Amino acid sequence: MNQENYILFDQYLQEELTDPEKKLFEDQLRSDTILATSFEDFKEVNFQLKQKFSMDKERRALRSKLAKISDECREKKDSRVRTLKPWYYSVAASVTILLGVWFVMQNAKPVFEDYNQYENAYFVERGDESATLKAAQDAFNNKKYKEAVVDFELVRHEKPSTEVDLYYGITLMEVNRLEEARAIFEPIRKGTSIYKNKASWNLVLLELKQKEYDACKTILKTIPTDYENYDQVKELLKNLN
The missing domain is CATH 1.25.40.10 (Tetratricopeptide repeat domain)
Known part of the structure; x- marks a missing residue:
């Protein structure tokens, strides 16, 4: 599963999609069983992390910080170079954190x-x-x-x-x-x-x-x-x- 899908999953769960984008995504879930399975796995990741690590606060702080960085970078880029929206950087980073922590959780032994x-x-x-x-x-x-x-x-x-x-x-x-x-x-x-x-x-x-x-x-x-x-x-x- 590529990173773009993870970002889409995250946007959907955070209610950041427009109504047409949300409908298109839900239609895709109904027609693509692999995508639907991956989405269910991703939702489980989010649930477990919220329960154990309370990621929401960290996610908001990260998005705010990275949005600011991306704005600064955009000002320095040549206008001919296409820059990504600020949320893309923050979402990608937060998804990476989510998946990284989940991987550690899955591979860690329980402790006393x-x-x-x-x-x-x-x-x-x-x-x-x-x-x-x-x-x-x-x-x-x-x-x-x-x-x-x-x-x-x-x-x-x-x-x-x-x-x-x-x-x-x-x-x-x-x-x-x-x-x-x-x-x-x-x-x-x-x-x-x-x-x-x-x-x-x-x-x-x-x-x-x-x-x-x-x-x-x-x-x-x-x-x-x-x-x-x-x-x-x-x-x-x-x-x-």
Whole structure:
């Protein structure tokens, strides 16, 4: 697909075509399946980039800057040389950026920071007098993981539980005590508690943090479809393939 078509796609999506140009383009889409397929792909590119990178603001700034440059260049050109409209430069440049970033996105591996969003801890019930447990809960929920590690270590002696161990493992992973975190997750994963699938998922994150992609996929395939956050499992597995 040549660049002129990409520019046309971009103009159409930005509503820059005149009514006759818009009708002609839509007629072409109905009669040319290859063009229509390419246009659908291009729309998906725009959607994904707007979702992830918010390109609209950058696009407007780029167009304004390049329009100014093209005007300056036009003044210096011999009048016999045909110059392109300012928008052509900016559209071509923005399309290049769109396609370049999309290419990077398509070829980049997922990263730990895309997935390390955790449910808040809710250990402390009404009437619970454990100040240490409350401190661990609050530190974790406020992402103060170094503090949470210390509090959880105290809690594990005072009031041990599988749930506390799971959150302790997460805090260890967040402060890069990875092998200690693994030693927490593995027994939970192999056990029979209601936290076993969550332990498997966090073990996946641990492997992802170390860029051990094959290990990630292996563990992901062991998580059952009834896991409450199975959509994340499917998404990560898809992005790793």
